[in-house]
Amino acid sequence: MTFFETIATKIRRRGIAGPLWATLLAVVVAGAFAPMPAAAESKPSAVVVMYHRFGESRYPSTNISLEQFEAHIKELQSGKYRVMGLPEIVDAVRKGKPLPDRTVGVSVDDAFLSLYREAWPRLKKAGLPFTLFIVTGPLDRGSSDYMSWDQIKELAAGGVTIGSQTDSHPHMPAVSRQRNLAELERSNRRIEEMLGKRPDLIAYPYGESSLEVQEVAKQSGFIAGFGQHSGVIGGDRNMFDLPRFAMNEDYGDMGRFRLAVNALPLPVTDVTPADPLVGAANPPAMGFTVAGNIKGLGRLSCFMSHEGRARLERLGERRFEVRVAKAFPKGRTRLNCTMPAEDGRWRWFGRQFYIPE
Numbered sequence: 001m002t003f004f005e006t007i008a009t010k011i012r013r014r015g016i017a018g019p020l021w022a023t024l025l026a027v028v029v030a031g032a033f034a035p036m037p038a039a040a041e042s043k044p045s046a047v048v049v050m051y052h053r054f055g056e057s058r059y060p061s062t063n064i065s066l067e068q069f070e071a072h073i074k075e076l077q078s079g080k081y082r083v084m085g086l087p088e089i090v091d092a093v094r095k096g097k098p099l100p101d102r103t104v105g106v107s108v109d110d111a112f113l114s115l116y117r118e119a120w121p122r123l124k125k126a127g128l129p130f131t132l133f134i135v136t137g138p139l140d141r142g143s144s145d146y147m148s149w150d151q152i153k154e155l156a157a158g159g160v161t162i163g164s165q166t167d168s169h170p171h172m173p174a175v176s177r178q179r180n181l182a183e184l185e186r187s188n189r190r191i192e193e194m195l196g197k198r199p200d201l202i203a204y205p206y207g208e209s210s211l212e213v214q215e216v217a218k219q220s221g222f223i224a225g226f227g228q229h230s231g232v233i234g235g236d237r238n239m240f241d242l243p244r245f246a247m248n249e250d251y252g253d254m255g256r257f258r259l260a261v262n263a264l265p266l267p268v269t270d271v272t273p274a275d276p277l278v279g280a281a282n283p284p285a286m287g288f289t290v291a292g293n294i295k296g297l298g299r300l301s302c303f304m305s306h307e308g309r310a311r312l313e314r315l316g317e318r319r320f321e322v323r324v325a326k327a328f329p330k331g332r333t334r335l336n337c338t339m340p341a342e343d344g345r346w347r348w349f350g351r352q353f354y355i356p357e
Helices: 003-014 019-029 066-076 086-095 113-126 136-141 149-157 177-195 211-219 254-261
Strands: 047-051 103-110 131-134 161-164 201-203 224-226 268-272 286-290 301-304 311-315 319-323 331-340 346-355
Touching: 047 254, 066 113, 066 254, 086 103, 086 161, 086 201, 103 113, 113 149, 131 149, 131 201, 136 177, 149 161, 149 177, 161 177, 177 211, 301 319, 319 331
Parallel strands: 047 103, 103 131, 131 161, 161 201, 201 224
Antiparallel strands: 268 286, 286 319, 301 331, 311 319, 331 346
């Protein structure tokens, strides 16, 4: 079975629940599989992959199988990629410093115990740096599903970067500014007490944020914030809404992993709506302007997780408006915009929107 036949099979099994696969198949059917020359990359970019659980098959939506994870590590060790720590990637992007082609960062959320038992030994043996975003409340309560503070200290002593994912893992756009400030102050204080240093990086619980949440993160001393929407860092200028490719059992096969870690940014400006928290206007007016000397924009396709392929309206040479008919459901809705580049690689821009339950 070919790679694209595999994509088609996944779509038939899952409908449009996997907008990534639907995007690729639709573009291929339209004849967009021919390589397009990619413009020279003038700004730093990197892909970040995200994990939660390892070898815990009873949680398929957040788990990666050990076989899949070991295949990912083997691919990252193949010599094609430069695996760097998130602090180094963030520093380069903030300062506009160059990064090697195919720079990849590895991140893990929540500090589940299977990270310590399964992933940490494998990553340590492979010499791959990673960042762990921790939820401090379960650690303080000694929850059996989570690592202990002693285990967190062991990882930090071994060179693992520790970031924050709040104290109680709330839906941050749905709670008050005061609650979010208190959440971050509690978690930052506990991390400083236990590890001697406040974290610089935050991953929003569930990948959900808003302009207010991002401002609270800045006010709390963070220099960058990560979501859970697919895309390549360097595609826009917002350091507090950085994308990550989520890996799990359904979307962790080698075809998708290679597609993600080889992705290129789709540089955009003038992104609307500015706020990922959807208000009274639902669906919101969505659009962006493609920056730089990107060729082949006629092969750009966008998909919505709740509706499927979206209609793109091109205004002038580089402005695109994304048109959808259905209102966003409560919770999370994702937009994925992709186009083919050279050598089988893809340019990628994604967003995640949120409507409180």
